[in-house]
């Protein structure tokens with residue numbers, strides 16, 4: 354499989370090059386040159402285990418040999434604490450797809466465990482090293498750290514705003530003591546951390562000299578790993594219910610997760626609807642309902658991993674919506690960069706997209722956690738609750754609805770307590786964190802200080 358750029362300025366590259374590239378040199382995002390059609394393999398695939406299915410799907414998109422791919426996949430999903438990796442739980446009107454059985458109890462582990470193994474392999478083949486730099490307000494940083502801890506040829510530097518991430522999230526990061534992991538508590542806000550990161554990445558000399566890379570959600574290897582659970586769950590629910598088609602509801606921030614679902618549909622998974630669920634940061638829901646994509650202010654909500662205004666993977670979807678026309682796409686993205694707004698005529702009426710979107714505000718999120726607990730004795734984390742609320746609102750009446758459960762409720766105990774009166778959500782991994790030693794360095798929010806810290810450790 355060869356890879357191209359959404360902006361049309363990249364001669365086709367291999368999977369490995371696409372993964373190591375991050376953003377394409379023309380400023381676009383990489384995409385496969387074509388989307389494989391697997392509709393004649395669905396019956397056979399519906400009997401596969403998660404790792405077997407992952408191997409079959411990843412083989413369509415990657416250029417690593419079958420033996421290596423097998424090894425990478427087996428190691429990546431052995432890190433999960435459930436034999437099915439992503440088990441389904443039936444609860445009345447919805448099936449919950451539990452994506453939180455990885456080491457940091459959130460769905461990002463499914464992609465980042467695989468990405469860590471893949472990077473280690475690519476570096477072993479090509480030589481050299483990679484120094485990952487990231488800024489986090491919580492979830493991504495810990496999943497990335499757990500994805501690359503102890504891996505040869507890789508170091509990771511993660512900045513978080515000192516004292517401003519939740520105690521659980523802070524401990525999930527700082528209790529990782531491997532030599533290649535550096536936690537930086539920056540004396541500033543999350544925006545300061547992000548601004549520092551951008552400035553360091555924009556310094557080409559520093560970036561080259563320190564072999565800086567990132568693991569953000571535009572990385573193609575992350576997207577492709579997320580296709581697997583749509584097939585896994587969709588085929589299982591079809592087999593169990595006899596339904597022809599299924600629906601998914603996806604709590605959405607950067608549009609990475611639901612974009613993987615869109616690819617699964619394009620590959621031939623029979624899906625009648627993908628429900629895109631946002632919290633109050635609803636730029637995507639507004640786009641799918643009005644055709645206008647306009648940035649607003651970010652508001653803080655109970656589902657912080659979805660507190661995003663500009664969805665970094667959205668450009669990939671837009672490329673397909675514009676019929677793969679890179680010239681048009683580039684014009685729209687330039688317009689968006691200049692004005693903060695982009696309009697697509699007739700977007701609300703795209704019949705073939707099968708995406709329907711809606712929003713759950715804080716009150717709806719809390720009410721959903723409470724009633725779901727009363728009805729089923731099952732606790733939802735606030736991100737999942739957004740998906741359940743909007744999924745029930747936007748679903749088609751007949752086909753089964755699978756709601757992606759993107760985090761374990763114990764990660765967001767305060768929201769659970771607010772909804773059901775006490776914090777009933779526990780997880781032994783999180784309880785154990787309390788007693789673990791931690792390591793973290795505190796730095797001022799200064800470009801020079803972060804630059805020196807990294808340079809001293811990599812060169």
Ligand SMILES: *Cc1c(COP(=O)(O)O)cnc(C)c1O
Nearest residue numbers: 606607608609610658736759760
């Ligand atoms: C990252 C995240 C999301 C949003 O996923 P996107 O791919 O950014 O749309 C939803 N829920 C949780 C718990 C997350 O960590």
